[in-house]
Amino acid sequence: MSRGTIQGREDFLNLISEKIGRPRSEHVERPEWQAQPQWDVFADENTDQLLERFKAQCDNIHTKVVETNADGLREAVAETIGGYESESVIMWDDDRLERAGLDEGFRSQMHTLGVETFVWDTLKGEDSIEFAERAGVGITYSDMTLAESGTVVLLNSPEKGRLVNLLPENYIAVIPRSSIVPRMTQATRRIHERVQNGEDIPSQIHFVSGPSNSADIEMSLVVGVHGPVRATYIILGDV
Amino acid sequence: MPLRVGEKDFQTRVNRGLEDAFMRGTVRSAQEQLRTRKQASSEELGDWEAWRTLGEEIRTHTLEHLDYYLEQLSDKVAERGGHVYFAKTAEEGNAYVRQVAREKEAKKIVKSKSMVTEEMSLNDALESDGLEVVETDLGEYILQVDDHDPPSHIVAPSLHKNRAQIKDVFADKKGYENSDNANDITRFVRGELREEFLDADIGITGCNFAVAESGTISLVTNEGNGDLVTALPKTQISVMSMERIVPTWEELDVMVSLLCRSAVGQKLTSYITALTGPKSEDEIDGPEDFHLVIVDNGRSDILGTQFQSALHCIRCAACVNVCPVYRHVGGHAYGSIYNGPIGAVLTPLLDGYEDNKDLPYASSLCAACTEACPVNIPLHEHLIAHRQIITEKENLGPMPEKWAMKMFGTGASAPKLYRLGSKQAHRVMRPWTKGSRISNGPGPLKAWTNFRDLPAPSSERFRDWFAKRRRSNSDE
Numbered sequence: 252m253s254r255g256t257i258q259g260r261e262d263f264l265n266l267i268s269e270k271i272g273r274p275r276s277e278h279v280e281r282p283e284w285q286a287q288p289q290w291d292v293f294a295d296e297n298t299d300q301l302l303e304r305f306k307a308q309c310d311n312i313h314t315k316v317v318e319t320n321a322d323g324l325r326e327a328v329a330e331t332i333g334g335y336e337s338e339s340v341i342m343w344d345d346d347r348l349e350r351a352g353l354d355e356g357f358r359s360q361m362h363t364l365g366v367e368t369f370v371w372d373t374l375k376g377e378d379s380i381e382f383a384e385r386a387g388v389g390i391t392y393s394d395m396t397l398a399e400s401g402t403v404v405l406l407n408s409p410e411k412g413r414l415v416n417l418l419p420e421n422y423i424a425v426i427p428r429s430s431i432v433p434r435m436t437q438a439t440r441r442i443h444e445r446v447q448n449g450e451d452i453p454s455q456i457h458f459v460s461g462p463s464n465s466a467d468i469e470m471s472l473v474v475g476v477h478g479p480v481r482a483t484y485i486i487l488g489d490v
Numbered sequence: 491m492p493l494r495v496g497e498k499d500f501q502t503r504v505n506r507g508l509e510d511a512f513m514r515g516t517v518r519s520a521q522e523q524l525r526t527r528k529q530a531s532s533e534e535l536g537d538w539e540a541w542r543t544l545g546e547e548i549r550t551h552t553l554e555h556l557d558y559y560l561e562q563l564s565d566k567v568a569e570r571g572g573h574v575y576f577a578k579t580a581e582e583g584n585a586y587v588r589q590v591a592r593e594k595e596a597k598k599i600v601k602s603k604s605m606v607t608e609e610m611s612l613n614d615a616l617e618s619d620g621l622e623v624v625e626t627d628l629g630e631y632i633l634q635v636d637d638h639d640p641p642s643h644i645v646a647p648s649l650h651k652n653r654a655q656i657k658d659v660f661a662d663k664k665g666y667e668n669s670d671n672a673n674d675i676t677r678f679v680r681g682e683l684r685e686e687f688l689d690a691d692i693g694i695t696g697c698n699f700a701v702a703e704s705g706t707i708s709l710v711t712n713e714g715n716g717d718l719v720t721a722l723p724k725t726q727i728s729v730m731s732m733e734r735i736v737p738t739w740e741e742l743d744v745m746v747s748l749l750c751r752s753a754v755g756q757k758l759t760s761y762i763t764a765l766t767g768p769k770s771e772d773e774i775d776g777p778e779d780f781h782l783v784i785v786d787n788g789r790s791d792i793l794g795t796q797f798q799s800a801l802h803c804i805r806c807a808a809c810v811n812v813c814p815v816y817r818h819v820g821g822h823a824y825g826s827i828y829n830g831p832i833g834a835v836l837t838p839l840l841d842g843y844e845d846n847k848d849l850p851y852a853s854s855l856c857a858a859c860t861e862a863c864p865v866n867i868p869l870h871e872h873l874i875a876h877r878q879i880i881t882e883k884e885n886l887g888p889m890p891e892k893w894a895m896k897m898f899g900t901g902a903s904a905p906k907l908y909r910l911g912s913k914q915a916h917r918v919m920r921p922w923t924k925g926s927r928i929s930n931g932p933g934p935l936k937a938w939t940n941f942r943d944l945p946a947p948s949s950e951r952f953r954d955w956f957a958k959r960r961r962s963n964s965d966e
Contacts, residue, residue: 252770255568255780258586259576263786264557266578267732270793276558281737284547288540289744308757376774380722384688400757409772413721417714435743435758443739446704454570454769454776455720456706458762463714466754467629467648468656468672470520476628476676477683478714478761 293398293433301398301431302486308401309484312461313474320488325352325360328390328423331483332366335421337387339367341379344410347392351425351487371412380414389419389479393426395441397458399434403484405457413455422462422479426486493609493841495640496825500848507819513642513650517820520649524811527755528862535751545748546866548741549802552733553793559702559735560784566705570767572780580610583785587612587694587727588619590781594725596621596691600683602709602716603627604696605644605805606731606785608827609840612694623694624686626715628679632656635663642821644807644829645753650820683715693719693777697730698804699745700782703738706766707782710749712759720765726777728765731785733801745804748864752806788840796875800835802865807832809859809869815852824849831859835872843880850876 268275293301309316319327332340340361342348358368369382383389391411393403403424407413416422432438435458445452463478474480497503507513532538552559564574577583591599599621601607613623625634629648633639636659641647648656653670660666660678668674695716697707707728709716720726736742742764750756769776792801810816810830821829826837826846834849850873853859859869 252571252767255571255573255767257564257568257574257576259578259582260561260564260574263576263578263784264561266786266790267557267560267793270790271554271556272794276555279555279558279737282547282551284544286537286540286544286547288535288537288544289747291536312760373772373774379774397758402758407773407776409770409774412773413717413775417717417721435747436740439739439743443703446739451570452704452706452766454766454773456764456766457717458758458764460758460760462760463712464760465628465676465713467627467632467646468675469516469653470523470646470649471672473672473676476680476713476715477626477687477718 289434289436292436296398296433298428298431301433302428305396305398305401305431308399309461312401313464313482314401314461315481315483316486317483318486318488321351324425324485324487325357327485328353328357328425329361329364331423331485332361332388335388335481337419337421338365339369339382339386340388340390341369341371341383341386341415341419342390343392343412343415344371344373345392347427348390348425351392353390353425371410371415373409379412380418383412383414383418386419388421388423389415389417390423390425391416393424393430395432395438396426396430397434397438398431400460401484402435402458402460404438405459406453407455407457408453413457416457416459417478420475420480422459422482424459424482424484426484428486428489491608491613491638491640491827492611493828493837494826494845496822498825498845500823500825500852503823503825504819504852507823510650510820512652513820514818516649516652517643518817520643520646521811521817524645524753524755524807525862528752528808528811529755531751531755531757534757535747541744541748542864542866544744545804545864546802548736548744549804549865550799552735552737552741553798553801556733556735556793559737560732562702563700563705563735564782564784566703567767567780567782568705570705570780572705572767572782574782574784577783577785577787580785580787583610583729583783583787584612584615586781586783587729588615590725590727591616591619591621591692594691594779596725598622598624598686598690599692599694600624600626600686600690600719600723601630601694602696602711602719603630603647604694604729605827606696606787607694607729608641609731609787610729610785612729624683624690626683626686626713626719627711628676628713628715631679631683632659635659640822641827642829644805644810644832650822687718687722690719690723692725692727693723695719695726695728697728697734697782698749699742700730700735701737701739701742701764702735704766706739706742706764708742708746708765709761709763710746710759711761711763712754712756714761717761717763720763720777721775724777725779725781726765726768727781727783729783729785731787732789734804749804749806752804752808752862752864792839797835797839797872799867800832800839800872802867803832803836804865805832806864808862808864812858812862814854814856814858819852824852831869831873832867835867835869835876838876843876847880850880
């Protein structure tokens with residue numbers, strides 16, 4: 252990737268250091284913060300306890316939770332799609348979804364039931380976006396899951412399109428039980444470590460907690476302003 | 491829309507606010523809802539004071555090394571193929587965005603909510619070039635469609651409008667024919683805006699926090715409009731005010747946690763979106779071109795002064811939601827896009843005292859704002875400092891106020907004089923006192939007592955009462 256341009260920097264930063272009253276900062280060590288309460292939140296809880304918290308929080312964010320295991324995933328997803336009365340589904344091109352059972356076989360089952368399925372396809376460019384725009388359901392897989400806020404963390408990539416969880420009216424996240432952590436603290440540390448190790452991070456990282464909503468009209472909560480109107484989290488027990 | 495909005499005269503704006511019974515009702519209930527939710531969700535976190543300390547420490551450190559972190563941020567953005575433009579003034583920032591729009595031969599721009607672009611009047615600049623600019627945050631969209639009505643709250647910009655008014659706006663301007671039910675209105679707006687997203691050439695966003703270590707900008711929203719603004723148009727321009735930056739992802743966690751809880755009482759909003767550069771070559775959604783505009787616009791003048799901590803603000807509006815003055819007069823009375831206590835502190839700093847000399851007086855100095863601030867900005871102390879400057883240096887204040895501030899300044903700094911002064915207060919105020927109330931106070935008290943009585947200084951000072959009480963307790 253070619254390097255971008257930077258304009259107007261020197262004068263701008265020189266003025267800042269002048270106003271602060273010292274020469275330009277050449278190197279700054281991030282200090283050890285005196286208080287770090289974020290690490291104490293649910294620190295001693297095991298996965299079962301965290302999952303209970305997660306499920307309780309999903310009530311607050313208008314998100315339905317379904318628990319299943321590898322054998323039941325196809326059925327759980329099919330039932331959710333049926334419940335949404337949707338006729339078209341788009342999903343990430345993600346091996347983990349395939350392996351969990353949302354594979355060719357599942358798609359042909361859906362076809363028999365009159366539900367059109369589409370897998371996000373980098374070679375099909377605009378077609379993928381157009382399908383996402385008219386699809387009734389979008390399905391993604393959770394890379395990390397935050398118990399405190401009921402959040403799925405989506406590390407986007409070419410195969411894992413940004414619009415899959417945004418454009419369709421209904422959203423399904425498949426959540427492996429093992430992906431759960433107490434809160435955002437653990438997720439951001441992992442990303443921080445990747446940066447420290449010199450790895451590139453995804454061009455978009457999306458923290459999604461339930462459906463789109465707004466309280467801009469008389470402070471009353473309405474769902475689905477721009478993104479999905481309904482969301483279901485399907486928790487997949489580890490094999 | 492510039493930094494300053496609405497009627498020029500402060501008293502006219504205040505009176506208008508006080509006369510608007512509906513607005514006062516919604517403001518009161520919004521304050522209560524937001525404050526209660528904030529309290530509940532911050533209690534859940536355990537040690538809220540430790541969180542505030544951490545928030546303050548992070549903001550202080552980052553501001554003290556702002557040049558370093560901005561340099562790191564811009565290098566990282568450029569490494570990922572993004573373009574960075576440092577704008578000293580609003581005009582420079584606007585000129586850059588206009589230039590990008592020209593190069594892209596853009597016709598339509600979709601925006602997600604951004605305070606700094608409001609401050610810069612960016613929409614006006616783009617519209618003067620014949621571009622169509624669409625605000626996509628529901629509250630901002632309502633205001634835009636209603637002939638650019640100014641926002642009245644930092645987090646909930648259309649708070650002053652009721653459902654019937656909002657319905658009428660859409661019926662008049664957009665041919666909306668359904669009910670005034672919030673769900674029906676939202677459904678309609680969803681359809682309208684979806685088309686705009688799909689048509690737009692450029693998406694413009696603000697930036698809640700930029701992460702220096704990776705060149706990432708983050709957007710905190712509940713609606714997900716920021717996500718569509720950045721995923722659909724081919725070009726993305728993010729505009730950030732220079733202080734909205736954290737060193738690493740670990741601090742992003744802390745600041746976002748404080749913001750969501752303090753602003754809306756949520757653990758996290760529905761969407762936190764972290765964007766690093768343009769899309770990669772084989773990605774099919776996301777912007778092909780990414781520009782970051784970093785704006786000073788008067789902020790560097792605040793650095794190194796007694797007001798530096800005002801730049802710690804993370805725009806959560808927690809101070810607004812507890813302010814008794816905001817509760818009575820509403821957001822428009824401040825005449826600034828930044829309202830409430832932080833607006834009264836920040837607006838004179840960014841726009842000078844001349845046109846904003848009334849704002850630091852729009853406060854009861856009860857310090858509820860300081861208590862509420864998640865990053866410990868001493869807001870009421872900044873308001874007092876503004877008053878001192880206005881009365882002493884700028885020669886703008888009314889005479890009695892000058893006299894009072896001088897007395898307070900001398901008195902408060904010399905314990906003996908303070909004791910004498912507070913003993914005298916009861917006697918000095920006697921001409922205006924009826925029973926235990928002052929209903930027609932002199933000088934600086936007049937504006938206050940026009941609306942309510944002020945308790946008269948007690949003939950017994952608190953210090954004396956407390957000393958007496960302690961003595962009698964120890965006697966027992």
